[in-house]
Amino acid sequence: MAVVKSMAVRALKLSPAVSFRLSRCGGGAKPLSVKSFSTVMSPPSKAIVYDQHGSPDSVTRVVNLPPVEVRENDVCVKMIAAPINPSDINRIEGVYPVRPPVPAVGGYEGVGEVYAVGSSVNGLSPGDWVIPSPPSSGTWQTYVVKEENVWHKIDKTCPMEYAATITVNPLTALRMLEDFVPLNSGDSVVQNGATSIVGQCVIQLARLRGISTINIIRDRVGSDEAKEKLKALGADEVFSESQLNVKNVKSLLGNLPEPALGFNCVGGNAASLVLKYLREGGTMVTYGGMSKKPITVSTTSFIFKDLALRGFWLQNWLSMDKVKECREMIDYLLGLARDGKLKYETELVPFEEFPVALDKALGKLGKHPKQVIRF
Template sequence: MQMRPLVLRRASLIKRILTTHRHYSTRFGYAHSRCLVFSRFGQPEKVLKLHSYSIPPPYDDIINVRFIASPINPADINQIEGVYPEKPEFTLGLGTGDKSAVPGNEGLVEIVSCGSKVNPSIRPGQWAIMSGPNFGTWRTYAQAKESNLIMIPDKEGISPVQAATVSVNPSTAYRMLKDFAGLEPGEYFVQNAANSGVGRSAIQIGRLWGLKSINIVRDRPDIDKLKEELISLGGTEVITETEAKDKRHMAKITGGQPVKLALNCVGGESATNLARILGYNGHLVTYGAMSKLPFSVPASALIFKNIHCHGFWISAWSKENDAAKSQMIRDILGWIRDGEFKDIPYETTKWSEDTRLETLMEPVKRGISEYSGRKGIFMMEDD
């Protein structure tokens, strides 16, 4: 007769733990996670919902993590729309009525607690980033395995934004400059969309490796200000799309030295012009299509200059190069720590327990615009 009230009180306590609207997570407690979810592909403003669910304590090889910062990339938007090659896993594990997925491929987490079989070198308080795509980073808490994470052993001198954004834009630039054309110090590469996240990263990595860069941007009223900004990052030359079409102007820039590598993020006429700029045996690498237009390579460039055309996708590369990716991340974070690598333009949206769906959707809507100019980043507050 005395046990029934005790059982009821215990059940009531468990219910409060599971449903409380606090961020609470220890080895002995539950974490309350808030996340954006979608159960079907479509326009983000039509399919995204704000959802809450509870995460149990970790066990065996499970790691509980708290998200600190989660960027909003164009690929994330495309994935929600269903037009991106990488498709997320739709699951009932989030506690939603329909099978759902959490968007977001890039993010910085803090280790909260670990199961008994997790490598003892991984401890609460450490930082980590996602090792690959499709984890679902637009949320406040999650459970992961060691294979999902790349640990950041030393976070000294690195901001959350810098760590959260290291695995897509800087990494894409790093690989394209390193893996194609065999560039040596003093040699040229050319790129369009030079003021994009990848473009700014390529300028800075090129400078660190002793490369010369020709950086093409769209014609705009504030072009002088933008040119000055990109040159300050280490760009050798910054020119407009119109200037890039002038063969005499290009010859004057290079002094007749061949351009061996071109990085294309735009497509259309801009990409075709890159092929014309390349020298003999040059390599044209396409990693984006901001104009959403196809491009043609002149027959003369293929026949008489033996131009090589490639595509590059950092997600596919990452799946096959775990060790090389970890070393690359260490290199980039080292440059950041030494003050050799500057942040991309960004704007943050604070995500707390009280943040409403409408607030979270604002940067997502801005991210739909390919030319928004600043990367949106969710910054989670640990209430």
């Protein structure tokens, strides 16, 4: 990011075809037709682009992109805010199984305001707030042009930092609570990585359903403070891993029922702790691997304890042609955020300071809240 850090932004020398792809990511490949009336064009856009895969702080740069045509079904959106998620970093690194072809604009979710609409667009008007839903590549730029059906109009009363981040993390938490084990009020779930945004959302969404949460966090300086924060969100029990270094973790259940569902985003010992908590026939869902350690399971856990291990990947779920269902859930989650029933910490960072936000997201500057670019 040396170029960006010095703000010596240089325009990409892009062929028209590449330029088209960059600013119209996901917009299909319709032939451009010469029109007899004046063509609507987007403003020029400033974007975080990577031409090749690699470490994000070395392969990304700010690029000025020329205006593109806003065709009849297109909507031009002036981006308001977009987060830097770990999956965005993995896409740039080239280690994510599904990723746009390079060169590409970074980012996958975010919120923007409609700036201009094509002649056939009926459902959206300038001034509306929209999010790409399902999420869609290329949100790290000032103006995004995509077809109308990419965009979902949202309630403008929801704080922008939640609107920008509502899909990737909160929707993961919601789907994981819905898709694997039928849960009723009075049940419990167990999870590691509980301080992650998904973890915080699990706590709050579970509580709204009358479901208790048993939360496992890393041992670290400030873990008492982290415990208090999670309890303030509604966590029933919060343990650091070392506290669970006991023969029978279930002796620590207190009045809570044994959980039938567990979530793992850490791997290694933290995953084993989730498994230990599960009741017979329980399911552990893995959605991350922060420790970079694999999951190790005894044979008897499968045979005699009848545990099931599954995985969750939001992108896989979203690919199942569930646009309507996805948007209904997004509205539900945004409503909770607006009403203060779903909370998590983010840090808004001006677009100009993207390199610093990226360094924070990469963990190079200690622990920071989720970085959200403010355009």
